[in-house]
Amino acid sequence: MRQFKLYNSLGQVYNLNDMASFFHDPKGLGFDDDGKYERIGNQYIATQEGIKQAEPEGKIRFLDYVEFNNFAKFIQCQPLKLQYSAADTYYMDVIVKKIEKTEIENIGLDVSIKFSALGQWYKDIIKSISNEALVGKVYPYEYPYTYADDTQGSVEIESDSGEESPVKITIMGPCVNPNWTHYVNGNVVETGKMNCTVPEGKRLEISSILPYSIRELDAFNNVVADRYQKSDFSTERFVKLQHGINIISITHEGTEPLRAVVEGMIYYATI
Secondary structure, three states, X not given: OOEEEEEOOOOOEXXXXXXXXXXXXXXXXXXXXXXXXXXXXXXXXXXXXXXXXXXXXXXXXXXXXXXXXXXXXXXXXXXXXXXXXXXXXXXXXXXXXXXXXXXXXXXEEEEEEEEEEOOOEEEEEEEEEOOXXXXXXXXXXXXXXXXXXXXXXXXXXXXXXXXXXXXXXXXXXXXXXXXXXXXXXXXXXXXXXXXXXXXXXXXXXXXXXXXXXXXXXXXXXXXXXXXXXXXXXXXXXOOEEOOEEEEEEEEOOOOOOOOEEEEEEEXXXXX
């Protein structure tokens, strides 16, 4: 049975499967090609590839005005994450584009809602390096984690998607001049290196989720400093998952055991 949930920017969850707030008649879960093509004879060559911005929509049947008002307050904390579960569980980062309030009837309020996608549908994969407790790492959303420990300094993520997918690497302090290598099906495709020291209680975050960033954060998720200029510009730095077996190996030049988390968002054009 399919299920929908919403998460707001505070990490709160809103169930869209209850009798008091039931999401139905969903549309826009697929995709539209946004590419451009040039005709040559009886064939067409793609000159620009892309997918149109998705706009999932549907109706929410609210029990009464009170429940609608609760929902209206919930969605004020944007952006949101839309969760869709059927054969598997997927997420999409969205904002509310349009919502139409109706009058209450025998079945309640049947409210139309449309979202604007901030990216594609994705599966969240989270794996860690080191079997030590990861200090200061907070996951506000109730995702079904794929979580593994690897004391050898590398993690493996298998992607069944043809879409390049972003990765966030979080390295816990203390660490000195951390570096990483990304292998796809046994071949090196990206490397990264930092020329900095991250102290105990802080962490370094390298993210290929738009907008790309390299930041140092404290245990309360406050940004301590932008560390982009401390990166080795002879390396690619930002990792993107590709189809197949992705192995990300992370080391550093310090003497303390390495502790890190790799978060992959495997993108899908449709689900």
